[in-house]
Amino acid sequence: MKIHTIGFTKKSAERFFGLLRTSGAGTLIDVRLNNVSQLAGFAKRDDLRYFVRELCGMEYKHRPDLAPTQPMLDDYRKLGTGWAMYEARFLELMAERGIEEAVPRELVDNAVLLCSEDAPHHCHRRLVAEYLARRWGGVTIEHLG
Numbered sequence: 001m002k003i004h005t006i007g008f009t010k011k012s013a014e015r016f017f018g019l020l021r022t023s024g025a026g027t028l029i030d031v032r033l034n035n036v037s038q039l040a041g042f043a044k045r046d047d048l049r050y051f052v053r054e055l056c057g058m059e060y061k062h063r064p065d066l067a068p069t070q071p072m073l074d075d076y077r078k079l080g081t082g083w084a085m086y087e088a089r090f091l092e093l094m095a096e097r098g099i100e101e102a103v104p105r106e107l108v109d110n111a112v113l114l115c116s117e118d119a120p121h122h123c124h125r126r127l128v129a130e131y132l133a134r135r136w137g138g139v140t141i142e143h144l145g
Helices: 013-023 038-043 045-056 070-077 083-097 124-136
Strands: 002-007 027-030 059-062 111-115 140-143
Touching: 002 013, 002 124, 013 038, 013 045, 027 045, 038 045, 045 059, 070 083, 083 124, 111 124, 124 140
Parallel strands: 002 111, 002 140, 027 059, 027 111
Antiparallel strands: none
């Protein structure tokens, strides 16, 4: 099983959709809590659903159960709790939610997890992919662009 991840920030639409196309993935899984923000540009939910289908031949799925809670995001972004605390709290949340049981493997197999952060090192999409890889085994992860 292979899980890809991507963020749309700091990418042009051409680069973003090009990376998705060349990944060979069949589904884009949006793991953002808020996927309708005007700040998302071409990555707003309804536009993104259309673009990935038409430009990449991919399905679009929104899985807010793979996103942090709003208070968790606020603590990290606005109160500066730090990445280590955010990561620990998010890993605990995924365990409480039992995402390894709640998320169908066939949905994630050869899919792309989408979030806004440009790089995966401080993004929850990486944490989701790594969490599932540890629980399921036999998973490789590729971060696109």
